[in-house]
Amino acid sequence: MDKQYKPRDIEQKIYESWEKHKCFLPKDSASKFSIVLPPPNVTGTLHMGHAFQHTIIDVLVRYHRMLGKSVLWQPGTDHAGIATQLVVENRISNSGINPKTLSREKFIDEVWKWKELSGNSIINQTKRIGSSADWSRNRFTMDDGLSEIVRNIFIELYNNKLIYRGNRLVNWDIKLQTAISDLEVVNEEREDFLYHLEYGVKDSVDKIIVATTRPETFFGDSAVCVNPSDTRHNRLIGKKIILPMINREIPIIGDDIVDMEFGTGCLKITPAHDFNDYKIGKKHNLEFINILNKDGGLNENVAKKYIGRNIHDVREDLLEDLESLGVFKEKVPYKNTVPVGERTGEVIEPLLTNQWFMNMNDLAKDGIRVVKEKKVNFVPEHWEKIYFNWLENIEDWCVSRQIVWGHRIPAWYDIEGNVYVGNDEEDIRIRHNLSDAISLSQDTDVLDTWFSSALWPFSTLDWKKDDAVFQRYFPTNLLVTGFDIIFFWVARMIMMSLKFTKDIPFKKIYIHGLVRDSEGKKMSKSIGNVIDPLDVIEGISLDKLLEKRTSSLINDKHKSNVIKKTKRDFPDGIKEFGADALRFNFCAMASTGRDINFDLKRIEGYRNFCNKIWNASRFILLICKDYQYKEGLNSKDSNIFDKWILYKLDNMVADFKKYTKNYRFDLMANSIYDFVWNEYCDWYLEIAKNNTSETTKNYLIFSIVRIIKICHPIIPFITEDIWKEFYNKGFVTEQMLINSSFPTQIRISKEYDVESRVENIRDIIRKIRKIRAELSIHPKEIVSVKIFINESILVSDVNEHSGLINNMTNIKIEVIDQKEENLDYIDLIDENYTLYLKIKNMIDANEEMAKIDKKITDLASIVNKIDQKLNNKKFIERAPSDIINQNISNKAKIENDILSLRSLRDTLSD
């Protein structure tokens, strides 16, 4: 083995060998563990969120696999309708062709071509972080099988009257020219104005002033609304006004929805272009006047000179015209929130269109019920509130999109516009008894991407296709995902599974935080603060990083800033840390919080940890070079440290179990880190150096193998590689670690008080080291130490392990049977023993005495605090006795320490 661990040399080879040996396929076993991967977009490249999520999943998957279960991790990708279509349109544009000129079929061909070309790149990246998914079952939402399920479910929902077609107001993105979900709309706060428009009232000298943020929609107004109890205006209710330029007469109506305090107290009503006005329009039976074409151009319902102009460009011109007509009087500054398309940045227009909707009422009720009944559990639990809140206020889901990439809606129309829903044209003709003479054309819309995603847990698990697979792995055990798609995805999967499989899709939902940059900002290509997980694994030079980060900036203004920050944060680029370090880091960060700030410094720490394990293994291999390992442990010859490390390992196994159960991967990582480094390497291995007996060798191999196994789910590459060495030496029998079994507890007998005996020895060593360091004794100086002990077991332990103590502290220790009176020694007093160190004339006494005085004062103040408690009558009366005793014994211990320090001080002052 190399002196240093080099992830580059091992990771890819190891992954290939796992695949070659088909290690990711489910084994035969009575108990199962199954999980579906939230399918990433085919457009995507692996980002930190994926890497984090996959790590968490993979830890659990590997753990359960080592428990001998039949583990299925079902992977796949999502076709991501709009996102993918945009990417492909861009590609086509870049090759000099206008994508709009391509036929639907040709365009879809192009998408498939592109999907084959790059759609699988994310899968290859996923493999780099070690995900042990069953790639033989890889699925894509547009696969034939999945598409068939999508169609069938649509048809069934339609036949059940749960899907219907309707003319409704939807969020329209004029750039994409499609409806989008309100979840894809972000509200942006903008400094804007309230525009006051003054209309003359017909057959009256009265004027009425409306306040609006969108003057350009006045072409679509069909009423002006005032509050009936508003004495300024209510007498005008029932009269009419005439809209300027288009000379349309519209009524003044009354409704107490109008806030009298706001603006002018008069509200213009545009039922076809505003969600609130839509409701008012329905209520008062107003005219719905659409003024917009699908591309955002104004239609023939507006004044002639504005026909064809884009609604987002006309405001200034229109205001000028209205001003000259004396209608526009003033504008007042107003902070407004504007709906903006998440993908395009374009202001979203509510638009009346024919769309397909899914009635969500009953589905939502079932979705709420299974979580309320704890059949499905959120981890952490509080996320269920978010889930309930959404489902309780759910509206019908607009499932149609006016794009071409996706599952085409299985509906056909005859020339009269009658709708027929069915599998294909032939199916429809048979079902509805339509002759070939009637020409049918299919709906051009496709389904919202999330429609097929909602079916993912059962559509990928061979629902209605392979009962054995479905029965075995569905429902899945767990879903791991981010809180940002609880609405988009989690809720819909639950509802659709309940509806169609009559079962929940998963028992638990582990919601993880969002990975942010080290300053807590969301990682975004347009901000230029993205860290690519592959760059952390493989490393990247500063130049390349700069290029990456500046190439997709939305705004060139930021460029210099991005360059400056990147240079500051990564002066030498990013070092190569390897997938294992990245994975360990993700586990350590996976606490209950909502945000995860990504800090490269921490990864470096975990890379070092990997190196530590590497070297510990290497050390053991060196020591046990020609050793014949004997399965099983010979406890007769083992010493207290051997027993102690077994005991600690048992705790480790128990911890791991506990932390997988409560999904505290951060505590899991910390507990492993602490044990391996601070107990195993710092103590057990150091101790073992002093005694390389056969028994010890056996314990060394036994213990490191357990550690490698326990660590494997988190850091699979390095552990598998080390395993190979152990396998070659004949120390383990299973050829591959991934197929080995997870350790169970040994439950070592408690006949020896191993922990406290080892703790005593460690304490002696720590005390000596500490005083040596504090008194600045050079490490090479051998110090004579005597120890007087008043506990028999400790006498024998110290005698037995005096060589060890000597080596670990560079002293010469001697156990004496009465207290030492020689003034050349300084003494350290403990409850069970007194240490005498011959270092008096090696040090600067005054300096040391000052240090000791400070420490005595500190300890005295703690004693003081405890005394206050103990002197408090109420404390003695009401506190439980073990707490009181704890305080008493604690006080005694500190007083002992003080005594020891005083005595040390006295010795020094002599």
Next chain:
RNA sequence: AGGCGCGUAGCUCAGCUUGGUUAGAGCGCCACCUUGACAUGGUGGAGGUCGUUGGUUCGAGUCCAAUCGUGCCUACCA
């Protein structure tokens, strides 16, 4: 406007569910150490009035109330 998080060491975070040792970890910092697994290392150390105020309690980082700061989500008054 409501809802949900967060605020603990220079930085990143545990600890709060179920109140009780001298509040922990990693990184960083300081000193010393080229000790034969590892300098991606070893030994020792410094550093915190737990955002603020009040309350409950014998006892509060932990429970309650208020408040400030901060982040997110949902719904929005044109």
